[in-house]
Amino acid sequence: MEAHEWMIKYTQQTEWIERRGLxxxxxxxxxxxxxxxxxxxxxxxxxxxxxxxWLIVTLLKGGFHLAFLGKPWRFWRIMTKPQTSWLARGxxxxxxxxxxxxxxxxxxxxxxxxxxxxxxxxxAGTAAFGVAIYTGFVLNKVKSIPFWSSPLLPVLxxxxxxxxxxxxxxxxxxxxxxxxxxxxxxxxxxLLIINALLLVVYLWRPSQRGETGKQxxxxxxxGNIATTx
Numbered sequence: 274m275e276a277h278e279w280m281i282k283y284t285q286q287t288e289w290i291e292r293r294g295l296x297x298x299x300x301x302x303x304x305x306x307x308x309x310x311x312x313x314x315x316x317x318x319x320x321x322x323x324x325x326x327w328l329i330v331t332l333l334k335g336g337f338h339l340a341f342l343g344k345p346w347r348f349w350r351i352m353t354k355p356q357t358s359w360l361a362r363g364x365x366x367x368x369x370x371x372x373x374x375x376x377x378x379x380x381x382x383x384x385x386x387x388x389x390x391x392x393x394x395x396x397a398g399t400a401a402f403g404v405a406i407y408t409g410f411v412l413n414k415v416k417s418i419p420f421w422s423s424p425l426l427p428v429l430x431x432x433x434x435x436x437x438x439x440x441x442x443x444x445x446x447x448x449x450x451x452x453x454x455x456x457x458x459x460x461x462x463x464l465l466i467i468n469a470l471l472l473v474v475y476l477w478r479p480s481q482r483g484e485t486g487k488q489x490x491x492x493x494x495x496g497n498i499a500t501t502x
Contacts, residue, residue: 299337308405
């Protein structure tokens with residue numbers, strides 16, 4: 274049998290980052306961004322933030338996902354088997370968030386302070402949490418890539434989503450949103466510190482799990498794909 278290079282050398286995966294794979298990465302990122310922004314907006318009771326998060330998840334995340342799919346008109350079938358994968362559960366989270374948050378936003382405009390508004394805030398908030406965190410579980414199931422096979426990955430995704438949400442909340446406040454900008458900036462600083470610590474632990478763990486794990490950590494830091502100035 275002929276020994277191909279990928280059999281004997283460390284080989285960078287390209288399916289997730291080249292050509293159409295980039296659309297999937299953008300969809301996963303915008304899901305964390307939109308879900309995190311909605312949760313932060315709930316904390317500040319910011320209707321502007323809730324609306325922007327709904328637009329991010331519905332138009333950007335949904336649009337990128339549809340553009341990535343080879344047969345987009347069959348995507349709904351994934352909802353029928355949520356027990357099979359985190360992709361199926363994630364799709365249910367996205368659809369639930371789009372519906373619940375749309376109803377919640379309308380209730381906040383026309384029936385603020387009612388019990389129904391509170392119920393749909395809880396429902397939409399739960400779905401937003403699922404939208405922000407499920408990508409970590411999706412990647413965590415790819416055991417062949419040690420860099421992803423970490424129980425910290427879902428936690429890192431939700432924390433990064435919240436950090437991005439606080440960042441957008443500060444921007445909304447600067448453009449006239451009814452948000453306590455000092456509290457938003459304080460939250461951003463604390464989450465930045467927490468995310469930095471989580472990232473250090475996340476990088477350390479796979480580096481202790483054999484040569485392949487160590488190489489997967491060193492490559493984005495000092496390898497061919499490292500950022501250079």
